[in-house]
Amino acid sequence: MDRFLVRGLLGDSEILVGESLDNLARYLPEKNVFLLTDENVDRLYGSRLPDFPRMVMPVGEGSKTLDTAREIYARLVELAADRSWFLAGVGGGVVCDVAGFAASTFVRGIRFGFVATTLLAQVDASVGGKNGVNFSGYKNLVGTFNQPSFVICDPKVLLTLPEAERTSGLAEVVKHAAIADFSLFRFLEENAASARGLEPGAIRRMVLDSVRIKSAVVSADEREAGERKKLNFGHTLGHALEKVTGKSHGEAVSAGMAAAAGLSVRLGLLSQEDADRLTNLLSALGLPLSLPADPVAVADALVRDKKRTGDSLDFVLLSGLGKAVVRPVPLSGLLAEL
Numbered sequence: 001m002d003r004f005l006v007r008g009l010l011g012d013s014e015i016l017v018g019e020s021l022d023n024l025a026r027y028l029p030e031k032n033v034f035l036l037t038d039e040n041v042d043r044l045y046g047s048r049l050p051d052f053p054r055m056v057m058p059v060g061e062g063s064k065t066l067d068t069a070r071e072i073y074a075r076l077v078e079l080a081a082d083r084s085w086f087l088a089g090v091g092g093g094v095v096c097d098v099a100g101f102a103a104s105t106f107v108r109g110i111r112f113g114f115v116a117t118t119l120l121a122q123v124d125a126s127v128g129g130k131n132g133v134n135f136s137g138y139k140n141l142v143g144t145f146n147q148p149s150f151v152i153c154d155p156k157v158l159l160t161l162p163e164a165e166r167t168s169g170l171a172e173v174v175k176h177a178a179i180a181d182f183s184l185f186r187f188l189e190e191n192a193a194s195a196r197g198l199e200p201g202a203i204r205r206m207v208l209d210s211v212r213i214k215s216a217v218v219s220a221d222e223r224e225a226g227e228r229k230k231l232n233f234g235h236t237l238g239h240a241l242e243k244v245t246g247k248s249h250g251e252a253v254s255a256g257m258a259a260a261a262g263l264s265v266r267l268g269l270l271s272q273e274d275a276d277r278l279t280n281l282l283s284a285l286g287l288p289l290s291l292p293a294d295p296v297a298v299a300d301a302l303v304r305d306k307k308r309t310g311d312s313l314d315f316v317l318l319s320g321l322g323k324a325v326v327r328p329v330p331l332s333g334l335l336a337e338l
């Protein structure tokens with residue numbers, strides 16, 4: 001097992017890469033623990049969880065709501081929980097986001113930790129201290145910044161992930177490599193089949209490097225002033241494409257990264273050869289390079305993007321493989337890449 005310490009403004013977080021779900025109890029207090037999981041994870045792994053009061057939420061983004069948080073508060077009140085309680089979220093990014101939010105707000109904050117059971121949660125959602133719920137059609141509109149005490153990343157639980165959930169996580173790993181780590185990029189090029197097959201060695205490298213890259217970016221910039229924007233690589237267009245096409249987050253981000261690389265070439269920042277290496281890697285990992293979408297609808301979704309300033313958008317471009325820069329780009333320039 002590898003332990004990685006993430007230092008946050010509000011406390012440290014220990015990421016346990018290679019630890020088993022079966023050892024969760026070792027990281028929890030002996031009593032006063034509440035568990036949150038979702039229906040899929042409970043069906044697959046519920047019998048291996050320690051014996052504490054448990055809430056099983058419905059699966060998916062639709063349950064990332066204040067209503068779910070309210071239900072958690074209500075259960076905690078029933079249990080007469082106070083500040084000494086601990087909330088453990090066992091699941092993907094949805095469970096982790098809701099668990100972190102409910103724990104951070106109940107009695108102004110109780111301690112919490114995660115078992116991250118999707119590749120996306122292991123490489124992205126569990127690091128950085130953001131949590132929250134969707135509200136009134138807006139993603140993550142209500143939330144806090146707060147670090148979990150620990151995150152267990154068990155590689156074995158990823159083997160039950162459906163294909164679509166694997167590719168979502170892989171897209172974020174490529175993003176980390178493209179913006180910050182050429183050596184991880186080369187590793188992915190050379191080991192695309194093992195990465196796609198989620199083989200243990202490949203998972204370990206992808207999770208460890210992603211955690212290291214994301215936590216370095218985040219600790220340089222805890223409240224998203226500059227550096228952290230780089231983590232939006234592929235996401236500005238990606239979010240718009242996700243909304244318009246209804247495709248998965250990973251597929252949309254992949255198409256967003258391919259378009260951003262194209263634009264970087266057009267602006268003279270990136271060589272065509274490097275852009276081709278990125279698109280070849282995405283294809284080798286089973287990710288799409290474009291998604292058919294109505295440009296008017298995409299433009300509309302982009303304009304609604306909360307990161308917009310004036311007529312242009314702050315956009316993450318590549319100035320090399322492993323190097324990102326943030327530049328304002330006019331909307332028309334973006335749409336030309338689709």
Ligand SMILES: NC(=O)c1ccc[n+]([C@@H]2O[C@H](COP(=O)([O-])OP(=O)(O)OC[C@H]3O[C@@H](n4cnc5c(N)ncnc54)[C@H](O)[C@@H]3O)[C@@H](O)[C@H]2O)c1
Pocket residue numbers: 038039040041044059060061064091092093094095097117118119120121124125126127128129130131139140157158159160161162165168
């Ligand atoms: N807080 C952050 O910094 C951050 C970063 C990125 C994403 N997110 C959030 O994460 C969420 C997406 O996370 P996600 O992709 O993990 O989605 P998810 O939590 O919905 O999980 C995806 C699906 O996989 C199932 N699942 C989970 N673990 C499984 C396993 N081991 N085997 C089989 N099935 C399993 C889930 O039940 C669900 O159906 C979004 O809401 C996004 O906003 C947060």
Ligand SMILES: [Zn+2]
Pocket residue numbers: 172235249253
């Ligand atoms: Zn993402």
